[in-house]
Amino acid sequence: METKRLTCINCPLGCALTVEMEEGNILYIKGNSCKRGAVYAQKEVTNPVRTVTTTVAVKDGALPVVSVKTREPIPKEKIFDCIQELKRVRPAAPIHIGDVILADAAGTGVDVVATKQVLAP
Helix, strand or coil, X not given: CEEEEEECCCCCCCCEEEEEEEXXXXXXXXXXXXXXXXXXXXXXXXXXXXXXXXXXXXXXXXXCEEEEEECCCEEHHHHHHHHHHXXXXXXXXXXXXXXXXXXXXXXXCCCEEECCCECCC
């Protein structure tokens, strides 16, 4: 039997969760104060995902960088691949909120989009 300990991030309570697993199957989840904690624990041990937020250098912009994020959460193991791809991207101004900066980040099918407007100087 395998035990995983997590801290729930769905609300300010930060419940200490314990997940008991056997052969990849969840036997039980305890420590959650609400249903959201149990849902979070189940997702976190079976398919952890994260939203990536960072900045990307801009070519010929009034600002040197633009803030970006993944449109949807991506698998946790793809985060560093996504960041490496973003290091090679340098979009030209003007950039508008929602513009796709990187399509299909790290082969996830999820686009990285601008979260700020950057105009040309």
